[in-house]
Amino acid sequence: MSEDLIKCPKCGSTQISAQKKGFSGKKAVAGAILTGGIGILAGTLGSNKIKLYCLACGNSWLPSQYQEQAKKENERQALHDRNNERQAITDFIDWYEAGNAHECKKLYSRIKASDYDDISQQALDAFYRDMKSKRQKERKQSLGCLLFVIIITIVAIIVYNYNT
Ligand SMILES: [Zn+2]
Numbered sequence: 001m002s003e004d005l006i007k008c009p010k011c012g013s014t015q016i017s018a019q020k021k022g023f024s025g026k027k028a029v030a031g032a033i034l035t036g037g038i039g040i041l042a043g044t045l046g047s048n049k050i051k052l053y054c055l056a057c058g059n060s061w062l063p064s065q066y067q068e069q070a071k072k073e074n075e076r077q078a079l080h081d082r083n084n085e086r087q088a089i090t091d092f093i094d095w096y097e098a099g100n101a102h103e104c105k106k107l108y109s110r111i112k113a114s115d116y117d118d119i120s121q122q123a124l125d126a127f128y129r130d131m132k133s134k135r136q137k138e139r140k141q142s143l144g145c146l147l148f149v150i151i152i153t154i155v156a157i158i159v160y161n162y163n164t
Pocket of ligand 1: 008009010011012054055056058
């Protein structure tokens with residue numbers, strides 16, 4: 001979080017000025033330009049006593065609004081990373097079953113952040129077994145959920161018809 005630059009939620013510019021609430025936009029332009037991380041504003045961020053101005057497009061907003069936006073952005077990024085890792089594991093399983101150790105090692109080194117040359121065949125085997133059983137468990141779980149929803153729906157229909 002402290003690494004993030006303050007960005008305009010509208011245009012993405014990092015040329016941002018902070019002013020105490022009540023100052024006009026024009027005055028803000030003359031104010032200090034924030035080029036550091038959001039950590040500079042730590043402590044004042046939650047208070048809403050300051051307002052942020054974009055020097056590029058003139059947009060203004062409260063830090064609390066920014067935080068909300070940053071949180072959403074982080075969640076989106078986390079979801080993206082999760083999906084990427086999921087895809088990498090799927091590819092790994094495919095390559096392993098196709099017998100391509102080179103592609104397996106490449107994916108393994110990406111997922112585990114380890115050196116390509118240090119990866120042993122045993123590590124690939126173990127990872128494949130783990131991921132394969134994890135996927136099978138997931139499939140069983142989602143099938144169970146689906147079955148549950150179907151049963152509830154059928155019960156609901158029966159109850160509804162019985163009552164009318
Ligand atoms: Zn802007």
